[in-house]
Amino acid sequence: MSTKTYLDADAQAVVTNAVAQAELNTSGEIVTVLGDRSDSYSDIALAWSALASFLALTFCVTFPEFMLDGYAGLLGNWNAEWSPREIFAMAAGAAIFWFLLLWLLQLWDPIKFALIPGRLKTARAHSRAIAMFKVGAERRTHGRTGILIYLSMKEHRAEIVADEPIAAIVDAEVWGEAMADMLAEIKKGNIAEGMAAGVRDVGQVLSEHFPRGADDQNELPDRLIMV
Structure with a gap:
């Protein structure tokens, strides 16, 4: 896999700060991952x-x-x-x-x-997102409220994967608005702003179903993960 850097430190901080801000109102834990590609093909x-x-x-x-x-x-x-x-x-x-x-x-x-069929890009990006979720977010929080936002640059694909308690309450279609807001900015070349927009939308949904408790702790890192 390539390790090409799409965002400098300041741009990465935009995403990290968006995660920290979104988690102030929810017990959900948002993990963001930016990848160059999802497979070597x-x-x-x-x-x-x-x-x-x-x-x-x-x-x-x-x-x-x-x-x-x-x-x-x-x-x-x-x-x-x-x-x-x-x-x-x-x-x-x-x-x-x-x-x-x-x-x-x-x-x-x-x-x-x-030369790679679009459906195959989608499938490989989804598989990669699932793998990243299992490693970085699944069952790693007390209430199993982890959710992953994954962006694969070369495929032009994005995925949102939630842990079981979230998926049981929130329909997958609900994340469509977050995806739309995120991709709208990314298509303009604003990668950090796009991911931050997606984080804010996800945080809003999580705050409605999983509000932050008095004893809530930050269980997963807020920083953007670059792979």
């Missing part, structure tokens, strides 16, 4: 490279004259007669070339993420 890069290799090999088999003429022109030998072994080597070479080309192209993130 090496399996997808391999799949596209294998497909390119297969298509190249299929083309060579379907149009052998085109392949042989191309090699003859490249080598400057227009009257060449190729042996079966040489023809096989040419086809294999073309397949390997296209495999490596697609693999290398996908080392550039804009191409890599353009």
Whole structure:
């Protein structure tokens, strides 16, 4: 996973302060996570490279004259007669070339993420959010009132994951407003302000269902987690 830093210390403080402020009115504990990406997608890069290799090999088999003429022109030998072994080597070479080309192209993130289906990005971001929640928030508070706000930059995806007592009372659709406010700012390039807006909305919902008690303690760190 990349460790690219999207926010400087001052911007991170904006999110941290928003969490601290939101938790003044609720026993809920808000954890914020900002990630560069949710997966390496090496399996997808391999799949596209294998497909390119297969298509190249299929083309060579379907149009052998085109392949042989191309090699003859490249080598400057227009009257060449190729042996079966040489023809096989040419086809294999073309397949390997296209495999490596697609693999290398996908080392550039804009191409890599353009080739990843949107539904897969959503699924991987959701899985990553669940994993982060289990590590950082699930069952780590006295009343199991932890909630995680996760933003994955390369996928352009955000997730809100709540512990069971919260999920049992608050429908998932309720978090839609928080998501909308957060993404509206992020699309403008205001990442910290967007996450802070989401935190405020989440805090408002939590304060209605899980108000802060007199003996409430801060059980999870307020700081933004960068992964």
